[in-house]
Amino acid sequence: MADVDVNGDWDAQHATADSDERKLTTSLSTSVLAVLLALIIGGLILLMSGENPLTAYSAMADGAFGSSFSLGETLSRAAPLAIVGYGTAVALRAGLITIGAQGQVVAGAIGALLTAQFFENAPSAVAIPAAALGGALFGMAWVLVPALLRARFNVNEILSTLLFTEFAALLIEYLLNNPLKPPTAITPQSEPYPTNGVLGLVVDGTRFHFGVFAACAIGLAFVWWVRSDRGFSYDLYGENPSLAQSLGISSNRVIINSLLISGAAAGLVGWMQAAGLLQRVYVQIASDIGFFGLVVAFLGGATAGGVLVAALLFGALQSGGLAMQSSEGIPASLSDIVQALLLLGFSIRYAPQIIRLTRRVGANFTLIGKRRA
């Protein structure tokens, strides 16, 4: 390790890694054009459906940024996406794709609820951090088996984490239909989240709760991680596992730790949603945060700034998409189409670090496979 210069900036270090003569076809103008095209196609579809695209898009913008409530919505949707994105990014940088954040969010929500119920009579100063910790631990627990399987038996983590997402979905359905359900309820949901553990609002009349600041903390932690010795060695492992191992970096440790970090982040999101946004645990507590968090991590190139921007973009897209339905009467499915088109539009951008990320995942996996074979 000692002979490796650690200046901490992942991008700067790898900026020339792609210096071979690839054709860089996607320029800024292409990216802008793609988004414009997405807006135009979406507009045409709206027009054909008898909607006014201008009012629809303006309702979307209003719903995302138009008022303090809308801004609060955008932030409170962006925060969990950013946290999942950062957690996933840690794994991605180490060459691991985890699709399991969805299940870890669910596990985190269960963990937070159980912890909060345990500390029901404790002062908030105890109950809130305890529940956050409980959520993070449950999130970690939910990725532990896939992490161990990957480290020990080289079991593909894309699939094992996806399977654990299914297990989480079934587990929460079982728990909310049985032990965690209020005795008088006949539909699946928990008791209200204990009031001493509820996160307060930053701005009254919005849903901008204090949990949103957890995203800032995680973002800073991510910046620190990327610049730290250990973060660097994990990066190195992701880039070139055999080199990293020859430098004494333990493959098992990288795999297990980076997956556990991603699990903890997702678990924390489960806590945030239960204690901050919804104040009750539902079967759909995770919405699609886990999946979109993965998209955010990729779209943001697994960098601190990129994930933040991508998460804000998604938060805005989601709250705006909903506003388009409620104020313009546009069906949910049509709003989905418009949102999907915009997502596809934003996907067109040249970012060498993203391409390297995906390339390293394959290389990494095969190398380990070969070695064991």
Place this chain on the structure above:
Amino acid sequence: MTQRSSFLFKLFALLTLFGLLAAACGNDDDAGVQPAAEPAADDGQQTEPEPEEEPEPAAGENGDALRVALLLPGVRNDNSFSQAAYEGLRDAAAEDGNVQTQVLEEIIDPTDSLPALRDFAGQGFDLILGHGIEYVDPIQQLYADFPDVAFAMTGGILVPGSVTSSNVVDWLYNVQDMAYPNGVLAAQAVIGDTIGIVGGPEFDFVKTMHQSFRDAALSENPDLNFLEGFAGSFVDVQAAAEVTQQLIDQGANFIYCSGDGICIGAAQTASAAGIPISVGFGSQEQTAPDVYLAATVIRMKDLYLDFFDQVRNGTFGTPDGEVHAVGEEGYTFYPGGIFNDQVEVLPVNTAATVDTAVGLDELQAALDELVDSIQAGEFSIPFPG
């Protein structure tokens, strides 16, 4: 560094562009109508900082029309729970003649239900109908901020911890009414002695319906056997079809499907096997005209008409205007069931060609007798368990 800054620059450029575009469109549209933030009704507390959109008066006529919003967990043409509310509002509005409606579909994620409700409340709707348990918690969180908006929780199922107040009421239907008539029908129609029951997810209220169905069938014929299967969700039609097939393979001579979109799969499979079927929450006559016999549905029109009147003459909400929690005296809910026609037993499908133990007219007579005895107050369907 250059890599990241150029990437960030690009994304910010895109965002700005997107924002600008949308803002430009927005200005275009809102030009002129920009009401100043109104002074808060309750002085100070919970002022809405942003200017709410002015409710657009329906051009010319109906200037004083009652504005009603309906939120649905599914699509309006789901042939089931959501469709019942949609049809109820459509018919009630047509009968009333002075109601302006807006329907918002597919709001099932609890993250989405609060902002959607709040948007409607902010738009100045007079009455907001939240047709699903998804809307109970958000309504509880919102009602105090919008004292001039009437909220009706019409999910039909009691959610512990909810309250009613001067602008919130509840509607609760008898879950057992949705299933019991099917049981009476099944016991009479089945040739053989085994009945298959198909459900979506294994929720308590689904299990309650199944139990009520069994109670009814056994009260007619104590020798019946039951097979039961769950598809695991309300949307997985293929799973429901497979569950139905398995029940038929195990000897079911009659299928009862307890509800929602999955019953399409049950009806198709029953039709292919030539086994009669009855359904909760909506007819499958279209899907399987040969084997479908009857179904129960909810009817919301009368309730909605009541709500319209109450909102107009200011009698909506708890009679004393106070807040009452579930279980307290004064918790204001409107019960629905066969007794007040808010649960309807659809007439037996006379086009059915499937073999039944007794004739279709006898089945109809049995159902009529049940409904009549309930409406005459002689019988009420017991809540199972």
Place this chain on the structure above:
Amino acid sequence: MSQLLEATFWSATTAGGLRLATPLIYASIGETFAQRAGVLNLGLEGYMIIGALSSLYVADPTSAPLGFLAGGLAGMALASLMILLSIRLFANQVVVGFGLTILGIGTTGYIFHETTDVGGRARQVSLPSEIDIPLLSDIPWLGDAVFGHSWYTWLSLSLVIVAGFVASRTVFGLQVKAVGEDPDAAAAKGVDVLRIRTQATLVSGFLGGLGGAALMLGSVGRFQPYLTANRGFIALIVIIMASWSVWGAAMGAFVFGFFEALGFNLNNAFVDVPIEGLNAIPFFVALVILTVSARWARMPRGLGANYIPTV
């Protein structure tokens, strides 16, 4: 409990497994080609649901075979967006995949929403009859389990043979493998990497669409939003479980379907076991298979990474 000892229980479960596996077989075989070529289609769910809707909307006024074909073409149309965005414009495959899934679900939901009047007639087909294979269908146990299925199932089984041959014995199959393993080396040998990846993705879209069509025309017959209920993602599970082999994918699809059917069937035998536990069985089996097969599993090395040609 006692029905577990009866042969009919197991023949019914096997038959159910094959029915549930049919759409998965189409989808996972197609996706196997794409992934062997290095393209990760997380949009498979989208291909399936758009295939399901299109097949119904064509089959209702015309005939089932035409509808089936239309389902494949619709899946291919959505896959061509994957080709444009990810293969030609180098957009991230995971991002585009999720985008296409949302686009597929949104588009089908919207078309259904706008074309079906409340209370009016919904488009619909009746389920196909089972095709019995003479003699074989009369074998006592096996006949019930294996030989009484619709032509969608028979076609999917024949497809396995054809696809297995194409994947391992044809130039195209070898080129697919080459561009998925090491695109640079393949390009150096004169293989047009982008063209092969494009073709493999089209195959994936077509078969994904056929999978949706088989689900629609073979076992449902009428549309509902979200109808495919994550079966596209289950097909992805099946492929990884099968270590990217065509035969393995078909086997994996059947194993998955079998244990899903078993879960449904055990519901009766074990009333006290919550349904959620029974529904977890196929996923648990997948985890076990995955762990065992990890010893020899080899992911295509270029999977998920876009190939940018050198100037």
